[in-house]
Amino acid sequence: MDDVRWLNDREFRAWIGYRRMRGLLDLRIARDLADDSGLSEPDYDVLSNLGEAEGHRARLNDLAARMLWSRSRLSHHITRMQARGLVVKEDCPDDGRGAFVVLTEKGWGTIEEAAPAHVESVRRHFIDLLTEDEITTLGDITARVLAHLTNS
Amino acid sequence: MDDVRWLNDREFRAWIGYRRMRGLLDLRIARDLADDSGLSEPDYDVLSNLGEAEGHRARLNDLAARMLWSRSRLSHHITRMQARGLVVKEDCPDDGRGAFVVLTEKGWGTIEEAAPAHVESVRRHFIDLLTEDEITTLGDITARVLAHLTNS
DNA sequence: GGCTGATAGATGACATGTCAACGACCTGCT
């Protein structure tokens, strides 16, 4: 059964590096964000997506699709964010099953305040450590992997 | 306050790409692994690290340091893995505070069985999608970011 | 109208990981 194509050294280095970097990088950026604004990364993503949405509102399902989240995950998360006053749910007049999530004043203010420090944190711990070529390559890699994962 | 260095298009593409890829890729590989072997990714990492350790055993603290995990995380996880019979804890004779984790027969068998399909999954969804140059670049990127995160 | 199947969202049980706090033990200094 030794037709297994084990990873060679370079492949192993890239894969394990990715795994380890992911753990530390996300933890670090999540901590910066939480200390600075009280938001978690998922909170930030939701607020940021809603902030870009028409009227600061979106259907739950559309939002989940845009963020590549499961409906369940978004539903749980929106429930928690609503309890904190960052967003509100509203019934959808066109579709009795549906619901909108809407950014509140507080939610909008929170993301506006959080954004600069968050971007700074992302730069400091990640983006500014890479060359222009590496950034381009990383963009290519992630786009290709995402295309593979969403079409299969 | 507009001295904020927002991300430009290429930087944004790389950062958001990374975030999105991470979510889908890890979910996909975790599902493959769970379906195939009943292990989670953290389970696999622990077993795999123990498998490479001298005598299939390690001090909790050393293992945590090697894996870049918090002691708390490892402690919780080992407790759960012990309940499933994958590892055992043993007292450390040299240091009354310490403890060893040791791979069981079952744990060793499980990782041996799981590895080929896991590597195959990692190849299919990630490594085999990249060129050699991209793999090298990714290794460089992750090494640099990790060095930054662990020395600061 | 009334069925059938798909879709939107909510929910409960469970696994995971964080942080903060704790007890136990070791080490070095006095």
Add this chain to the structure above:
DNA sequence: AGCAGGTCGTTGACATGTCATCTATCAGCC
């Protein structure tokens, strides 16, 4: 010997996310 401070591992409370399942509603078709 005895104390002070650090280290090892554990624990409890909590946040997050998964999966499976459920209800309500919609859409197409008879």
